[in-house]
Amino acid sequence: MARKKYASETEEAKVDMTPLLDIVFIMLIFFIVTTSFVKPMGVEYSVPESNTPNNSQKSDNILISIEKSGLIKIGDRLVDIERVxxxxxxxxxxAPEASVLILAETEARHGLVVKVMDYVKIAGVQKVSVAEKKKG
Structure with a gap:
């Protein structure tokens, strides 16, 4: 009795899909289990409570604008240099806690800006900031 070296033409090659499906289901279960234990990352903090009432002190900034023509404005009012x-x-x-912001145009005289800063210091302000105001 001789064996056939080749399969007959009526037999077809079959791939067993059972092990592949087992692996897919195991991976699915693994990912479901691991993602359910992940904690969201973040920073925990607590906001301190304020002991002072909100309306007790006004802490608005004072804006002094110096133009290149020499005009000095405090807020929206024109002010003479001696009255600063x-x-x-x-x-x-x-507003005792107010700080001063001096906003000078680029072409303004530096001597005038320094003089305004001196007058602000004489008024007793410790927090003075100077910024450049560009035209445009």
């Missing part, structure tokens, strides 16, 4: 100290003291009477 008095105006700052008046505003600070209402």
């Amino acid at each position: 100290t008095a105006n700052i003291q008046q505003i600070r009477a209402e």
